Amino acid sequence: MLVAVVSDSHNNSEAVDLAKKAIAKCDALLFLGDGESDLEKLTEGFKGEVYAVCGNCDFKMMNPVERIVILNGKRIYMTHGNKYNVNFGFNSIYYRGREVDADIVLYGHTHIPMIKHEGDMIIMNPGSVSSGRGIKFQRSIGYLKVAENQPVEAFIEELK
Template sequence: MRIGLLSDTHGDTLSAEKAIKAMGDIDLLLHAGDTYADAKALQDVFGIEVVAVKGNTDFYCNAASETTIIIEDKKIFLTHGHKYNVKFGIDRLYYRALETNSDIVVFGHSHVPTHVEENNMIFVNPGSISRPRGGSKPSYGLINISKKNIDIKICNL
């Protein structure tokens, strides 16, 4: 299964649309928050399934702040990351992922693309297509999951 990753779009749906077109054929889009409404608009435009969580700027949003999904026997934990202080490291996020027994963690909030493997657990932040930070460029992510392999890519827009 080919999964697109976005986070921290902050209302820039035009850049998000460019990113999704650049992703090619995807089976699913994960949006790690800020802005939840963008994720739902993208679902309508592209007619693809979108799983999204709210972020710290989604003030009046009733959506969940985290969720898990299972794809090809791999559990993916999706969260924005602000509740786990990800701007200062992934320790708290790592322990939450252990609690959820996750294989892959997709998060945002820092606007900095990240791909780290820790004790057989994969952490990926696609960065931001609208407001990159830390010297990064506008970016998105891709995950290809099969029964035998997980391939992660972070791509510049």
């Protein structure tokens, strides 16, 4: 199962169009907030499962602040990240992941793409589809390859 991990679209229609093309090949979409109003356009015609959380710029809060999704036996914790001070490190979000027994912790907010392996847990920030702050990519999208009884493969690609 190929899962797209998208965050921080911030009502940028060009970014949403690019992300829409990138997720077309995926079986599921995990949206990490700051662009809830983009979800309808982003998922128009998308055949896979869609799970979303709200971010600090999503004033209507149409989705929960955090959620747990189980895909192919892997427990995935999703949140935007602002409530866990991710601008200053990922200790708080790491411990939240441990509290909820997550195999994978996903967050956005910083616009900086990152994958970290902490023991048996993967922590990923896919960056931002609208305006990245990472050195490598201006815009980025994350992916998870999730198969039962197999290690998860996490990777980030430039969105262009």
